[in-house]
Amino acid sequence: MNIALIAHDSKKELMVQFCIAYCGILSRHNLCATGTTGRLISEATGLQIFKFLSGSQGGDQQIAARIACDEIDLLLFFRAANYKPHEPDDANLLRLCDTRNVPVATNLATAEALIHALERGDLDWRDIVNPKR
Ligand SMILES: O=C(CO)COP(=O)(O)O
Numbered sequence: 017m018n019i020a021l022i023a024h025d026s027k028k029e030l031m032v033q034f035c036i037a038y039c040g041i042l043s044r045h046n047l048c049a050t051g052t053t054g055r056l057i058s059e060a061t062g063l064q065i066f067k068f069l070s071g072s073q074g075g076d077q078q079i080a081a082r083i084a085c086d087e088i089d090l091l092l093f094f095r096a097a098n099y100k101p102h103e104p105d106d107a108n109l110l111r112l113c114d115t116r117n118v119p120v121a122t123n124l125a126t127a128e129a130l131i132h133a134l135e136r137g138d139l140d141w142r143d144i145v146n147p148k149r
Contacts, residue, residue, distance in 0.1 A: 017045045017046070017089040017090055017139060018048065018082075018087055018088050018089050018090075019042065019045050019046065019048070019089065019090045019092065019134075020047075020048050020082070020083070020088045020090070021035070021047060021048070021049040021065070021092050021093075022049060022053055022071065022075075022076060022091070022093045022094070023093070023094040024095055025096070026096045027094035027096055028052070028053060028056055031053060031094050032060045034092075034094075034124065034127060034128075035063065036061055039061050039063060041131055041134065041135050042061075042131075043063055046066075047063060047064065047065040047066065048066040048067070048079065048082075048088075049065050049066075049067060050067075050068055050069070050070060050071045050075035050076060050079065051067050051069055051070035051071070051073070052070050052071070053071075054068070071105075076109055077108075079091075080109050083109065083112040083113060083116055083118055084112050086116055086146050087146060089139060089145075090120075090139060090142075091113055091118055091120040091121070092127045093106075093109065093110075093121070094122070094123065094127070095123070117145075119133075119139060
């Protein structure tokens with residue numbers, strides 16, 4: 017599966033801890049992330065992550081484009097409750113997930129549920145949508 021990871025600044029440490037906890041599962045998938053999120057995760061875990069541009073430079077939109085093309089199977093996007101600067105971009109990402117029927121988590125509780133679902137094979141239907149792996 018192709019998994020995209022994004023975290024707002026105040027959620028980056030949470031994302032790193034999540035990726036440490038589920039490193040074993042994540043290591044069996046193709047990971048990509050916005051620039052800073054990806055760098056912090058790969059430094060902490062050693063996971064191989066394709067890093068797009070930083071969110072402030074359009075990295076979110078690069079990921080959005082992949083979602084629009086059905087190239088992302090799961091989005092974990094840890095959002096700060098009071099975040100403002102890229103709000104239209106965030107809304108676009110989530111809208112595209114709805115359009116393409118991509119499982120998405122915006123908080124830790126849902127991310128935990130989805131990572132276990134991924135491990136159980138509950139998301140294997142994505143292989144039909146995105147067979148180009
Ligand atoms: O800005 C972001 C989300 O909107 C995340 O981007 P970075 O991972 O580069 O900080």
